[in-house]
Amino acid sequence: xxxxxxxxxxxxxxxxxxxxxxxxxxxxxxxxxxxxxxxxxxxxxxxxxxxxxxxxxxxxxxxxxxxxxxxxxxxxxxxxxxxxxxxxxxxxxxxxxxxxxxxxxxxxxxxxxxxxxxxxxxxxxxxxxxxxxxxxxxxxxxxxxxxxxxxxxxxxxxxxxxxxxxxxxxxxxxxxxxxxxxxxxxxxxxxxxxxxxxxxxxxxxxxxxxxxxxxxxxxxxxxxxxxxxxxxxxxxxxxxxxxxxxxxxxxxxxxxxxxxxxxxxxxxxxxxxxxxxxxxxxxxxxxxxxxxxxxxxxxxxxxxxxxxxxxxxxxxxxxxxxxxxxxxxxxxxxxxxxxxxxxxxxxxxxxxxxxxxxxxxxxxxxxxxxxxxxxxxxxxxxxxxxxxxxxxxxxxxxxxxxxxxxxxxxxxxxxxxxxxxxxxxxxxxxxxxxxxxxxxxxxxxxxxxxxxxxxxxxxxxxxxxxxxxxxxxxxxxxxxxxxxxxxxxxxxxxxxxxxxxxxxxxxxxxxxxxxxxxxxxxxxxxxxxxxxxxxxxxxxxxxxxxxxxxxxxxxxxxxxxxxxxxxxxxxxxxxxxxxxxxxxxxxxxxxxxxxxxxxxxxxxxxxxxxxxxxxxxxxxxxxxxxxxxxxxxxxxxxxxxxxxxxxxxxxxxxxxxxxxxxxxxxxxxxxxxxxxxxxxxxxxxxxxxxxxxxxxxxxxxxxxxxxxxxxxxxxxxxxxxxxxxxxxxxxxxxxxxxxxxxxxxxxxxxxxxxxxxxxxxxxxxxxxxxxxxxxxxxxxxxxxxxxxxxxxxxxxxxxxxxxxxxxxxxxxxxxxxxxxxxxxxxxxxxxxxxxxxxxxxxxxxxxxxxxxxx
Numbered sequence: 001x002x003x004x005x006x007x008x009x010x011x012x013x014x015x016x017x018x019x020x021x022x023x024x025x026x027x028x029x030x031x032x033x034x035x036x037x038x039x040x041x042x043x044x045x046x047x048x049x050x051x052x053x054x055x056x057x058x059x060x061x062x063x064x065x066x067x068x069x070x071x072x073x074x075x076x077x078x079x080x081x082x083x084x085x086x087x088x089x090x091x092x093x094x095x096x097x098x099x100x101x102x103x104x105x106x107x108x109x110x111x112x113x114x115x116x117x118x119x120x121x122x123x124x125x126x127x128x129x130x131x132x133x134x135x136x137x138x139x140x141x142x143x144x145x146x147x148x149x150x151x152x153x154x155x156x157x158x159x160x161x162x163x164x165x166x167x168x169x170x171x172x173x174x175x176x177x178x179x180x181x182x183x184x185x186x187x188x189x190x191x192x193x194x195x196x197x198x199x200x201x202x203x204x205x206x207x208x209x210x211x212x213x214x215x216x217x218x219x220x221x222x223x224x225x226x227x228x229x230x231x232x233x234x235x236x237x238x239x240x241x242x243x244x245x246x247x248x249x250x251x252x253x254x255x256x257x258x259x260x261x262x263x264x265x266x267x268x269x270x271x272x273x274x275x276x277x278x279x280x281x282x283x284x285x286x287x288x289x290x291x292x293x294x295x296x297x298x299x300x301x302x303x304x305x306x307x308x309x310x311x312x313x314x315x316x317x318x319x320x321x322x323x324x325x326x327x328x329x330x331x332x333x334x335x336x337x338x339x340x341x342x343x344x345x346x347x348x349x350x351x352x353x354x355x356x357x358x359x360x361x362x363x364x365x366x367x368x369x370x371x372x373x374x375x376x377x378x379x380x381x382x383x384x385x386x387x388x389x390x391x392x393x394x395x396x397x398x399x400x401x402x403x404x405x406x407x408x409x410x411x412x413x414x415x416x417x418x419x420x421x422x423x424x425x426x427x428x429x430x431x432x433x434x435x436x437x438x439x440x441x442x443x444x445x446x447x448x449x450x451x452x453x454x455x456x457x458x459x460x461x462x463x464x465x466x467x468x469x470x471x472x473x474x475x476x477x478x479x480x481x482x483x484x485x486x487x488x489x490x491x492x493x494x495x496x497x498x499x500x501x502x503x504x505x506x507x508x509x510x511x512x513x514x515x516x517x518x519x520x521x522x523x524x525x526x527x528x529x530x531x532x533x534x535x536x537x538x539x540x541x542x543x544x545x546x547x548x549x550x551x552x553x554x555x556x557x558x559x560x561x562x563x564x565x566x567x568x569x570x571x572x573x574x575x576x577x578x579x580x581x582x583x584x585x586x587x588x589x590x591x592x593x594x595x596x597x598x599x600x601x602x603x604x605x606x607x608x609x610x611x612x613x614x615x616x617x618x619x620x621x622x623x624x625x626x627x628x629x630x631x632x633x634x635x636x637x638x639x640x641x642x643x644x645x646x647x648x649x650x651x652x653x654x655x656x657x658x659x660x661x662x663x664x665x666x667x668x669x670x671x672x673x674x675x676x677x678x679x680x681x682x683x684x685x686x687x688x689x690x691x692x693x694x695x696x697x698x699x700x701x702x703x704x705x706x707x708x709x710x711x712x713x714x715x716x717x718x719x720x721x722x723x724x725x726x727x728x729x730x731x732x733x734x735x736x737x738x739x740x741x742x743x744x745x746x747x748x749x750x751x752x753x754x755x756x757x758x759x760x761x762x763x764x765x766x767x768x769x770x771x772x773x774x775x776x777x778x779x780x781x782x783x784x785x786x787x788x789x790x791x792x793x794x795x796x797x798x799x800x801x802x803x804x805x806x807x808x809x810x811x812x813x814x815x816x817x818x819x820x821x822x823x824x825x826x827x828x829x830x831x832x833x834x835x836x837x838x839x840x841x842x843x844x845x846x847x848x849x850x851x852x853x854x
């Protein structure tokens with residue numbers, strides 16, 4: 001390919017070198033584009049400013065145009081900035097100055113303006129010779145410590161002055177005020193956020209450097225626009241916060257009023273960010289004229305600077321206000337979308353940033369500023385202490401110093417004489433002593449010098465400690481951020497409205513521990529866990545539920561309102577229900593029929609409940625199992641994953657043979673030992689590995705041999721291997737019980753007869769319950785009469801397998817124990833409270849708890 005070369009030209013004084021035009025154009029354009037990207041269009045991630053904003057604030061600061069001083073003409077500021085730092089014309093500088101003073105443009109204004117700075121209707125600001133400005137207090141917080149070598153300076157455009165490359169901002173300015181700009185080949189469009197929320201996010205990051213963007217969204221919830229409005233839907237906002245790219249849909253705020261004549265009118269009180277109110281009013285009128293929107297009689301913009309936005313839409317008599325509002329949202333800018341594109345300069349290079357990146361970059365910049373400030377203060381303190389030390393030496397030898405100075409012919413000779421006097425004075429101290437005023441030689445002044453020196457030594461020690469500890473510097477950053485929040489923080493202006501498909505009911509439900517009770521006849525309710533007070537062993541109990549004579553509480557467990565309950569019925573079906581969906585009732589109330597909440601057939605009945613914290617964790621689901629046990633001694637093991645997709649009409653959990661029924665369900669992590677007990681007082685212990693996992697439709701295998709037709713399995717527990725805190729608690733129907741070490745039950749193969757677990761007599765009655773318990777838990781006993789008793793497990797003494805145990809509850813004649821359950825106790829200031837960890841069958845895992853009663 002033939003190259004396009006510039007013709008060679010020669011002269012006496014110069015020589016033109018031949019170059020490739022294509023390469024020259026490419027290089028020149030790349031240089032230009034980088035100049036635009038770095039020097040004009042994109043903000044710096046540290047202080048959130050483009051060069052023009054930074055130069056305006058720095059120029060005002062250099063002029064002493066502070067918040068506590070008089071206003072200065074805008075033209076004065078523009079001329080100062082243009083002449084010293086920003087040679088790009090007065091229009092761009094004044095436009096920047098105006099925008100930083102407009103409350104509807106910046107979420108937190110940096111400039112305090114006096115005069116006509118325009119309005120939301122699109123009116124232009126007055127000329128710069130008419131308006132006046134000064135720095136806002138929040139802008140001063142961005143410039144604070146700039147004279148303490150906290151940031152780097154560079155030469156201005158003509159190399160005559162120094163200007164900062166970045167401001168030592170105490171505020172995450174890029175996050176709170178956002179930015180927009182079009183560079184070459186890239187653009188940025190960053191939304192403003194609430195200062196209080198942003199600082200809370202920074203503090204959360206300082207407390208935990210490994211915090212994720214997902215966790216930070218709990219603090220920095222969504223953009224917060226200066227003009228208010230309503231964010232309509234959060235999915236695009238979440239994507240913006242998590243990835244740096246997203247979309248936010250913003251609606252204006254309006255309400256419906258009725259006039260004295262009976263006609264309705266729509267009052268628009270807030271419009272979306274950067275929407276012109278006059279343009280919006282004209283567009284509504286245009287839609288009426290074009291008959292796109294029906295039902296509007298008249299529209300008028302009644303907004304003013306004092307009362308704010310007020311656009312009145314008068315409706316015709318037969319118009320439906322909500323229909324008209326939705327049409328206005330659809331066809332006008334009253335609903336507007338903004339693309340989120342978080343591009344900023346990080347170490348001079350453009351980068352897309354999510355919310356965590358924005359916060360971490362700002363906090364690390366503050367760390368650099370705090371470190372440099374401390375180093376500067378330490379240097380100055382040491383220099384001053386050095387001079388004061390010279391003063392103190394001179395005052396200790398005052399007469400000799402005066403004589404030495406008087407005898408010296410010149411100042412230089414006096415300085416040399418002081419240095420050579422043998423008192424340890426150096427040249428800097430000697431110069432300071434020669435410049436000392438005579439009034440400092442009085443006794444009172446000497447005390448002041450000594451006090452100042454002592455204070456400086458304390459300051460030096462604290463600064464050295466600060467520089468020696470990164471943790472102390474982070475604590476200082478956090479303290480300064482919280483001071484900024486206290487001083488400038490405010491409430492959100494923009495509301496958040498979730499769409500129907502985004503709404504998580506759990507977000508609206510307060511998370512708390514509750515007691516779930518299910519009666520023998522199938523009535524369910526939830527009660528605050530605090531209503532169950534602790535009593536001593538052997539007490540009379542308290543009335544737990546008002547039930548019919550033939551009814552009694554059969555299941556009781558503690559869980560969180562955000563948990564999911566899995567219900568296993570005697571016919572082997574599994575159903576799901578959120579805890580918050582269970583109707584709330586008092587401790588003594590009856591509850592609601594469970595058939596009204598889940599689709600259980602009339603001839604079926606709930607036999608076991610498992611409480612799961614989160615079904616969304618696939619790894620957790622694949623490493624945990626559901627163990628099922630039937631009355632005839634059949635046992636079955638299935639992956640939790642097989643139950644992770646809830647269905648309204650339930651699923652088969654186990655195939656039950658005729659004459660049998662499901663009695664127990666537990667969750668394990670695959671490393672448990674299974675114990676099954678029968679009514680006649682026998683129990684078996686075998687490793688979980690002896691039962692291989694099968695699908696939901698399988699029958700299962702034999703767990704314990706049940707010979708007698710009158711005998712049956714009454715319960716099953718799963719104990720982690722090597723668990724030393726757990727003991728086996730067995731309870732008989734006449735109120736006797738005892739605890740026994742797990743090791744007293746020898747390990748066998750599944751399918752055997754087992755060993756004796758309690759000495760069953762006519763006095764004790766048959767075995768009714770088996771639990772794995774620790775001394776930190778409480779036992780809740782429920783009788784067929786409705787009486788409940790809560791007692792500490794620690795009050796039940798350990799005994800051998802073959803003993804009958806001690807009396808746990810004194811029963812009335814004819815009454816029997818119906819169910820036993822456990823909850824963990826927590827003693828706070830002498831009071832016992834539940835923590836919600838009911839009957840967990842696995843190692844301490846926060847994601848899920850298994851609760852079960854028999």
